[in-house]
Amino acid sequence: MAPGPVEVLVMGHTAAFSLLPLVYPDEAVLDAADWFGPPGAFTQTPYYRWIASQPPGTSLSVSAHPASHDTVAKPRVRFGSSGVARPVLYTIQEFRPAQIGSGESAPVHSQANDALRVREASGTLTDRRRGATMRASIEAKTGSELVELKPNGKVSAAVGLEDDAGIAIMHRQFTGYLAPAEYDIRSPGQVRAEIEAADGIDTRLVHKRMLLKPSFAGWPVDEAFRYILNCSGIPDALMSTQADLAARLGAYYHLPLSATSAEPVLKFTPDIGVIEALDTICRVRALEWGVNEEGVYFLRQPVVYEPGAEVWTLDDDATAEDDFVYSLQAAGSLDEFVNIVFVLTGSTWSARASWLWDSASVLDPTDSAYIGDDWWHVEVLPDADHPELIARHLWERRQTLRRMLFLSNASRPDLMPGAFIKVQADGIGVPAGSIFRIVKKDWRCSADGNDFEQVFEAVMILEADA
Structure with missing residues (x-):
């Protein structure tokens, strides 16, 4: 008998063998070893996501164990195959969508109200x-x-x-x-x-924690954003996610998986705050989130100026009252200046890095942003997988020696941080047609003089040719 996985030596008597092929079942069931019982306030129906390898001809599904009930539950996994291939399960993510009821309030308005x-x-x-x-x-x-x-x-x-x-x-x-x-x-x-x-x-999210949250590896990034905010008491009506985010992000619309798919990433410990978790999720996909003046929480790609975008023209010859500027100053600033951005993602053998630098500001004394020194911004994100995307985002948002504007206006309360300003003013050292972005707004109104005023800070994002 030729050497092989099994070798039998028979001496002095007759031997008989029955050779049968190894047979695997077409279906198998795997139950979690332990039950999970969250506190009473968290006893919503469990749902499951999973990370798995499913070759053609195989199936894999996860559902609650039949004996699960309101106080305890655990997952049951069903593996199926119609041929020789078999599915592989890496991890299960159990989550419980928040139940947000209709709020009741009796708003009080100050207009024509003697009590306010x-x-x-x-x-x-x-x-x-x-x-x-x-x-x-x-x-x-x-x-x-x-x-x-x-x-x-x-x-x-x-x-x-x-x-x-x-x-x-x-x-x-x-x-x-x-x-x-x-x-x-x-x-x-x-x-x-x-x-x-x-x-x-x-005021509110600062007190929320990532208690009883799953790993968000592989989740669509906007679904993770909504789920975390829902669990923090924010209803869908007060959320806005960029409509074409999936198309714009392409393969990076889903959050990263670990290099082996089995190790949990974007798994936040219970003491981590919701703000920190959302910041991390947005950083790994170069997105931004916040809350606007209407109280709506948004998720979007950074707003970048493009030719043809809506701008407010600041003109020192303006004749319309809405466009009057009552004070205007221009200055340079080194606040938050950086000329090198370095991003490191992953860990051990899956680590990747990307960096960008403004060599002229370090080496060329004739450059307008020259400081003769290297000032760094470094991001280390073990759960991320696209350092180039993150580095580009940080590079676009970095502060340089570009000019700052400080101006006041009393007739455009609709102007908000993030809006673009086209400058057409003489004597402030800014080439006509340069574009600025508003980064800060202070506003004040008083009933005594029935007046309104606002002061803006803006940073140059596009310098026109002189």
């Missing part, structure tokens, strides 16, 4: 679209009782400027949530309250 008169309001927004704040002084008319101001209550602020027909057009400046108010008794029967508020990221 706004004496002054102000606020700040930036193009990071988080950290927006609002402050206001409010009071009731003498003889009226001031409305109740509940901590963590939702508040919004809008400014109305009358058009040529005398009709006030309202422009939202802020939506957020209240801190406990401070009360000041001005005279018998009259109380003034000083209120402060911040956006939903800094």
